[in-house]
Structure formats: C-alpha cells, structure tokens
Amino acid sequence: MSSGGCSSDAPGGGGDSSSSSSPAPSPARAADKEKQREKARVSRTSLILWHAHQNDVAAVRKLLEEDRSLVHARDYDNRTPLHVASLHGWIDVARCLIDHGADVNAQDRWKNTPLADAEGAKKYNMVELLKSYGGLSYGQNGSHFEPKPVPPPLPNKCDWEIDPSELDFSNSHIIGKGSFGEILRACWRGTPVAVKRILPSLSDDRLVIQDFRHEVNLLVKLRHPNIVQFLGAVTERKPLMLITEYLRGGDLHQYLKEKGSLSPSTAINFALDMARGMAYLHNEPNVIIHRDLKPRNVLLVNSSADHLKVGDFGLSKLIRVQNSHDVYKMTGETGSYRYMAPEVFKHRKYDKKVDVFSFAMILYEMLEGDPPMSNYEPYEAAKYVAEGNRPIFRSKGYIQDLRDLTEQCWAADMNKRPSFLEILKRLEKIKETLHSDHHWSLFNA
Incomplete structure (x- = not known):
C-alpha cells in the first residue's frame, strides 16, 4: 500500500483514476477538493469530541484507529477530546486517548489543562489518573465556568509572607x-x-x-x-x-484525658463553640469540609477552658457548591479512624455531613469521658462503626435531648444528619432548659 496516496483524504474515499497524461486539475477544482478535505477534517473533529462527550469509548477508539491525529483535535475553544473526557470524569475514554498519545498538558483558550478541568469539576478519580501520567494543573482550575478568572493560589509576594x-x-x-x-x-x-x-x-x-x-x-x-x-x-x-x-489551653484530647467526662453544661458550651466554627466552614457556596475533626484538632483558647477553636486544616477541602444537595466524589480513608464516618471508611461518595458524624463522636467522648469504641483499636473501631454499630451510652443522668442529638448526628444515612446550623439551634435550646432546671446533683450523680 502506497504511503503517499491521497485516496483516503476525501470523504468518499475514491482516488482520481485518470491517467498521468491527464491535464492538471484546474485551480477551481483543486480549491473544491481542499474544501472537501477541510469539511471532512472538521466533521471528524466534531465526531471525536462528541463521542468523548458521550462517553462512547468504542466510537472514540474506532476514530483513532482510522486517524490517530484526531487525538490532537481541537474545537473552537482549543479544547481537545481529553479536556472533554476530563471535565465529565470519563475514565475509560481518557485512558483510550492517552494510550493513543493525547497531550495530558494541552491548554485550551482559557489556558486550562485537562487536569485543571478535572479539578474544577471535582472529578477526583480523573485527577488521580491524569497526575499518574504527568498531568499538571495549569490555568484557572476549570474556571471557564466562572465569570471572573481565579487568581493563582500563591502570589510571589504577599502581605502574609513571613521572613x-x-x-x-x-x-x-x-x-x-x-x-x-x-x-x-x-x-x-x-x-x-x-x-x-x-x-x-x-x-x-x-x-x-x-x-x-x-x-x-x-x-x-x-x-x-x-x-x-x-x-x-x-x-x-x-x-x-x-x-x-498559639492557644495556651492545649488540645481537647489532652484536656479530656486529664478531666474525664465533662458536666453537661461544659460539654454544651464546648459543643456550641465547635458547631459555630463548623457552621462557618460549611457556609455555602464555598463549603470547606474539615475531614479530620477530632479532639486533637480542637484547641482550647486558654487554661481556663473558656472557649474552643477548630484547627489543623491539612486534610480540608474547599468545595464550590452548585446546590445544597451536592455530594462530592471524595473517597478514601481520609482522617482519623476513631472519628471517621462510615461512608468514608467504605470509600463511598460523601459530603460535608462527614464532619457532623465526627462531631457526634466528640460530643459522646465529652459526655462519657472515654473515646468512642475505646475497647477497640482505631481501625477496628472504624470497621465496627461501618458495620452499623455505635458507641454505648453509659453515664448516669444523661440528658435525653443531648443523647437524641448525638444519635441523629451519627446516623448511618448522612442525609438524616442535621446541619451545623440546626445543631446550633438544638444546643441553644438544650442550654436554656439546662439553666432553667438547676438540678445539678442529677448530672453529677
């Protein structure tokens, strides 16, 4: 088969059968042929972008086998099929394109790479795949959906850079x-x-x-x-x-280790401080999921233990929420096992309610004086909880409203867990009831 033939270029596939003595084609005819070639090229570009969009890996593979150069096809926004697959999270299509030589760091007209698109669309499996092939996050992090460009995360010189x-x-x-x-x-x-x-x-x-x-x-x-x-x-x-x-009071883990169970009044005040901080973090549309809420990451302002602050955001994730029911594909055992929500341990989709679950475990520990599932090693505790089990309430004089709130916060179905704004309202009501009661001996029995 001749490598220099042009018969495959035209949409119909048939070559020019005239003899070599035939006159050269007229300029008009040559221009017409060039138009047909261009039309065919545009058509094939549209096809591969469309099939990438539709997650049709078989059709994408067939097109690439016919014309490998289509892996570099670009639309009017300079977007490649890999950009399209990355934005939608189509792993198989992306693998096929990469296998056929797709440029993982191609940039569209917004200077976004496929990885930036995957990050912007929160397609975390795609993010991992692209990184494994050397993908870099150039551009505006998928921000062509945003009316304003997103500034780079860290300017070279900023007012908070410390010498x-x-x-x-x-x-x-x-x-x-x-x-x-x-x-x-x-x-x-x-x-x-x-x-x-x-x-x-x-x-x-x-x-x-x-x-x-x-x-x-x-x-x-x-x-x-x-x-x-x-x-x-x-x-x-x-x-x-x-x-x-620097907070002089140390962390809640050490405090509970020394003090044991807290009075309902102190526990409620601590819980209110935590819930206020978490309600702020969960504020939409820019939700920050802490993902590692535990006593070691809750700090006491001073030795009098007047107030608490939530800290350590090493595992936190900032999520742009399109609507309040968004669920984020962020799987993996992120955080500390003893306070970990079952959906995280089981590598399921999860949302900001993972923090509510961890909050419930801390509330339990403050009232009981012992870490949840203290008779289990952390990993075994998380496994036991993932199987549907929960810590047992043992303390005397347990306030029923607090117990009910704790149980709702660690519900297996994350949709049944209250938001931190709801938790704040409930805690304020319990606090009012507590102050109007004054039967302190009941709680210290």
Whole structure:
C-alpha cells in the first residue's frame, strides 16, 4: 500500500483514476477538493469530541484507529477530546486517548489543562489518573465556568509572607508531631505563635508542597472566632512553615484525658463553640469540609477552658457548591479512624455531613469521658462503626435531648444528619432548659 496516496483524504474515499497524461486539475477544482478535505477534517473533529462527550469509548477508539491525529483535535475553544473526557470524569475514554498519545498538558483558550478541568469539576478519580501520567494543573482550575478568572493560589509576594529571620526559636518547644514534620511553639515579633514546620527532607516532595500550599491558601480566607487564626507562612525559603496563633489551653484530647467526662453544661458550651466554627466552614457556596475533626484538632483558647477553636486544616477541602444537595466524589480513608464516618471508611461518595458524624463522636467522648469504641483499636473501631454499630451510652443522668442529638448526628444515612446550623439551634435550646432546671446533683450523680 502506497504511503503517499491521497485516496483516503476525501470523504468518499475514491482516488482520481485518470491517467498521468491527464491535464492538471484546474485551480477551481483543486480549491473544491481542499474544501472537501477541510469539511471532512472538521466533521471528524466534531465526531471525536462528541463521542468523548458521550462517553462512547468504542466510537472514540474506532476514530483513532482510522486517524490517530484526531487525538490532537481541537474545537473552537482549543479544547481537545481529553479536556472533554476530563471535565465529565470519563475514565475509560481518557485512558483510550492517552494510550493513543493525547497531550495530558494541552491548554485550551482559557489556558486550562485537562487536569485543571478535572479539578474544577471535582472529578477526583480523573485527577488521580491524569497526575499518574504527568498531568499538571495549569490555568484557572476549570474556571471557564466562572465569570471572573481565579487568581493563582500563591502570589510571589504577599502581605502574609513571613521572613524566617523574624521567627525566634530560642525558647521553642515541640507541641505536636506528624509524618510531614512538627508543630513548635515559637515567637514572632514578640508574640507566641504555633509554627507548623515541614521536614527539610520533604521540602522538595511535590505532593507535600502541594498539600502545604493548599492548606495555606485555605487558611488565608478564614476569619472566625472559633477557627484558629492564620498569621502567615514561609513559602519562599526552606523549611516551609505555616504560622498560626498559639492557644495556651492545649488540645481537647489532652484536656479530656486529664478531666474525664465533662458536666453537661461544659460539654454544651464546648459543643456550641465547635458547631459555630463548623457552621462557618460549611457556609455555602464555598463549603470547606474539615475531614479530620477530632479532639486533637480542637484547641482550647486558654487554661481556663473558656472557649474552643477548630484547627489543623491539612486534610480540608474547599468545595464550590452548585446546590445544597451536592455530594462530592471524595473517597478514601481520609482522617482519623476513631472519628471517621462510615461512608468514608467504605470509600463511598460523601459530603460535608462527614464532619457532623465526627462531631457526634466528640460530643459522646465529652459526655462519657472515654473515646468512642475505646475497647477497640482505631481501625477496628472504624470497621465496627461501618458495620452499623455505635458507641454505648453509659453515664448516669444523661440528658435525653443531648443523647437524641448525638444519635441523629451519627446516623448511618448522612442525609438524616442535621446541619451545623440546626445543631446550633438544638444546643441553644438544650442550654436554656439546662439553666432553667438547676438540678445539678442529677448530672453529677
């Protein structure tokens, strides 16, 4: 078969059968043939984009086998079939296109890559697939749906960039440790602060840097009395550091370990503070799901334990909600097993109600004095809960309204769990009833 023939270019497929002595085609006829070729090319481009949109992997494969160059087809917005598949989360179509040589970092007219589209559409399985093939998140993060361009997450110079020479570690001590690094108490311009410092060995790890930048970008936007206040970050030098206010009271985990069960009055006040912070985070349309709400990530403002603040947003996710019933495809065992919602443990779709479940487990622990499922190892506890079991109420004088609220918050069906705004209303009512009662001996029995 001749590689130089042109018979396959025309839509009808038949070549010119005239002999070599035939006169050369007229300019008009040549122009007509070029138009037909262009029409055929446009038609095939439309077809592959359409089949990619329809999740028809067989049709996409057939077109690519006929003409491999179609993998680079572009529409009027410079979007490739891989952009289309990524936006809709069609994994099989994307794999087929990548196998045929699709450019995972092609950019459309908004400068979005397929990965940026997948992130913008919250197609998390697609995000993982594209990253595994070297996909990068250029552009506006799928923001061609947005009327305004989204600014880059971290400008080079910003008012919160802290010069590391301003941080005084001379009297510092470690207040927390993790796989990423450590949290230290230090001083910044004479003020005690908490510094999350990334291990130098991880400072070049792409995923660690990505998570660090994500947390910084999230914290910059948060302003609430019950959320740990972000003060600044070191992003231009190593080690990378994130600086927040220092809360003298330590974390709720340590407090409960020392105090045991709390009085209903204290437990309700603590629960109100947590619920206020979480109601702020869950505010639509920009919902922040904490995904790791547990006593270690709830901090006491001072040693008098007057107030609580929610902290540690390393695992949080900012979700743009189109409507209040959106469910996000964010699967995987994210967070701490003992406080983990069953849908997360089972790798199911989940939404912001995972935080409500974790809140219920903390409320139980404050009232009972023991962590939920304390006789189980954390993983076994999560497995036991995922099978439909729940912690047992043992304390005497348990307030029925609080027990009812806790049980609703850890409902197996996430749609039956109340929102934090509803939880706030319920807690306020229980608090009013408590104050009008004054039968404290009943609760301390």
